[in-house]
C-alpha cells in the first residue's frame with residue numbers, strides 16, 4: 063500500500079450559497095487533472111454528488127444502514143465523473159433526530175473499514191452544511207478529519223454571518239487539534255462592490271479569498287443537464303475559474319485560525335457597509351442626472 067497522504071478538505075457555507083456546485087466542480091477539475099478524489103456529501107438531503115452522476119441520486123450511508131445492520135462500505139461508494147468516488151452520508155427524516163448523525167456514522171463506517179487507505183485517495187472533499195451549531199456538522203472540523211476548511215460565501219450579509227459563525231467554530235476547536243481555515247471561496251461575484259465587501263470581511267477576520275467565482279449562466283445550464291461545468295462546458299471561462307480554484311485548493315498548505323467578529327463588531331461592520339452602499343447609490347444617481 064502506498065504511503066501517500068490523503069488531503070482532507072471541508073467546504074462549508076450558508077444553505078443554497080453554492081457549496082455542492084463549487085465542491086463538485088473542484089472534484090471534477092481535480093479528477094480531470096489525474097487525481098483520485100472522493101466527494102463526501104454531508105447534507106441530510108444527500109444531493110451533493112448529483113452533478114457528478116448525471117443528476118442521479120445515490121443511496122446514502124444512513125439509507126443503507128436502515129435496510130440492514132451490517133453494511134460493507136463499498137456498497138455506499140458510487141463512481142461519478144472522471145472516476146470520482148461519490149458518498150452521501152444522508153440524514154434522518156426531516157424533524158426526526160440529529161441531522162448530524164449521518165456524518166458521524168458515515169465517517170466512522172469508512173474509517174473502520176479502512177476505505178481511505180484502500181482507495182489510496184489524493185483528496186477527500188466534504189460538502190458540509192453551514193450550520194455548525196449541531197455537533198454532527200462540526201465533526202469534520204472538530205475531530206481532525208478535515209485539515210483544511212474553506213467557506214463559500216457571497217457578499218450577502220446572511221452568507222457572511224454564516225461564515226463568521228463557522229470561523230467561531232474553527233477558533234473554538236483549534237485548541238484541540240481541529241481543522242484550520244484555508245480561506246473564502248467568493249461565489250456570485252458580479253460587481254466591484256461585491257468584491258470589496260467580501261475582501262473587507264476577509265481582511266477583518268484575518269483570512270484570504272481563495273478565488274472569486276462569478277455568477278454564470280453556464281453553471282445553470284450544466285446543472286440542468288445534471289452535470290458540473292467542468293463536464294458540460296470544459297472550454298468555458300467558468301470552467302477555467304473552477305480549474306484555477308481547484309489548483310489553489312490542491313496546492314494550499316498554510317491554513318490558519320481566523321479571527322471571528324463578535325456580535326458588536328459584526329453589527330458595526332455591516333452598518334459601515336450600509337452607509338457606503340447608500341453613498342455609492344447616491345453618487346451613481348448624481349452621475350445619471352448630470353449625464
Ligand SMILES: Nc1ncnc2c1ncn2[C@@H]1O[C@H](COP(=O)(O)OP(=O)(O)OP(=O)(O)O)[C@@H](O)[C@H]1O
Pocket residue numbers: 075076077078079080081082083084105249250275276277278279281282285
Ligand atoms: N456561480 C454560480 N453561477 C450560477 N449559479 C450558481 C452558482 N453557484 C451556485 N449556483 C446555483 O445556485 C443553486 C444553489 O447551489 P448549490 O446547490 O450548490 O448550493 P448549496 O450551498 O449546496 O445548497 P444547500 O445548502 O441546499 O446544499 C444551484 O441552482 C446552483 O446551480
Ligand SMILES: [Mg+2]
Pocket residue numbers: 081082083105109110189
Ligand atoms: Mg448542497
